[in-house]
Amino acid sequence: MASHILLEVHLQIAPYLSASEGHFIGDMAVYRLRARFPDIKHVIFHIDTYDDEAENYCQVLPNRVEISRCLFAILDRYDATELKIHRLGLHYHTDAIEIDLQLNQQDTVAYDLPHLQQQLNTELSKHAWFGHLNLLVRHIDSNNQVLK
Numbered sequence: 001m002a003s004h005i006l007l008e009v010h011l012q013i014a015p016y017l018s019a020s021e022g023h024f025i026g027d028m029a030v031y032r033l034r035a036r037f038p039d040i041k042h043v044i045f046h047i048d049t050y051d052d053e054a055e056n057y058c059q060v061l062p063n064r065v066e067i068s069r070c071l072f073a074i075l076d077r078y079d080a081t082e083l084k085i086h087r088l089g090l091h092y093h094t095d096a097i098e099i100d101l102q103l104n105q106q107d108t109v110a111y112d113l114p115h116l117q118q119q120l121n122t123e124l125s126k127h128a129w130f131g132h133l134n135l136l137v138r139h140i141d142s143n144n145q146v147l148k
């Protein structure tokens with residue numbers, strides 16, 4: 001643009017990386033590019049987990065609200081509504097979504113977790129978009145410290 005060099009970059013990262021790590025990788029790439037090529041004035045970067053110039057998966061895969069609704073309906077059916085979800089990690093692949101469902105250990109005492117995980121996987125498998133569910137438990141001690 002005029003005498004300025006502007007770049008638009010698509011950085012393809014693994015779908016398991018967090019948004020903050022993806023953005024850090026983008027900032028790092030911009031910093032290194034500009035250190036090596038000082039004529040570059042501005043870089044716009046996308047953090048992509050698939051080739052977003054090839055296809056647009058947002059038209060076929062459900063979003064977080066739709067997936068949460070789906071999970072709560074299953075938990076309700078299995079009488080597990082008091083299980084609070086600590087963290088819901090969604091990993092969008094090109095054809096399927098992998099779900100990390102993290103629960104607090106003290107909420108899970110009354111449950112047979114392997115069985116619950118199996119039930120969730122079975123129910124979610126009815127959806128074409130579903131890949132796999134990982135049930136994770138967050139262990140915290142009486143001082144509310146996360147145990148390593």
Ligand SMILES: [Zn+2]
Pocket residue numbers: 010011046047048052053
């Ligand atoms: Zn992109």
